[in-house]
Amino acid sequence: GESVGLHLPTLSVQEGDNSIINCAYSNSASDYFIWYKQESGKGPQFIIDIRSNMDKRQGQRVTVLLNKTVKHLSLQIAATQPGDSAVYFCAENIAGTASKLTFGTGTRLQVTL
């Protein structure tokens, strides 16, 4: 069953295209950011993280970009596959706050064939 709401922003992408999911964070003191993927009925799954001393970090098929000036984070997924269909959350953490994460509301990625 659904584990998140029905009114999430939705991004529809064709299989094979690149996806870009955006996130605006609120706290200028946040210095660590994570992207999570959540499939229906499952817990959030770690994708990639980035610290505030970096602007870009690459993983396997994923890239995270951080723009501290405008407090914006993006997740780029290359060659999007049907298995990438899920809800994606960004989360922020402030140094010294004991791993307390503040989550965004999420974006639903739908991959069409």
Next chain:
Amino acid sequence: NAGVTQTPKFQVLKTGQSMTLQCAQDMNHEYMSWYRQDPGMGLRLIHYSVGAGITDQGEVPNGYNVSRSTTEDFPLRLLSAAPSQTSVYFCASSYSDRVKAFFGQGTRLTVV
């Protein structure tokens, strides 16, 4: 390697009942947290712990209690369930501050 295990997966309670949601991790992580997820609101932090014997409140602690007697376990207690506590609950653990957290599969709780 089980990771973070939550039980039960589903639970229905009547208003006023109490219950405990269980969370166990086998990664020897010091940090553990409880979140709730409501439609359209992402995950919100209820309580967290930085080690055995140490707990603190998160963003939405009212109506919930926690304790951390061992590194492995971090149970969440609902003292007197209310319909507003209908939600999906996730437990998470990490080995340190500002590192990725691992999440359990969640407990879907309905209070009628």
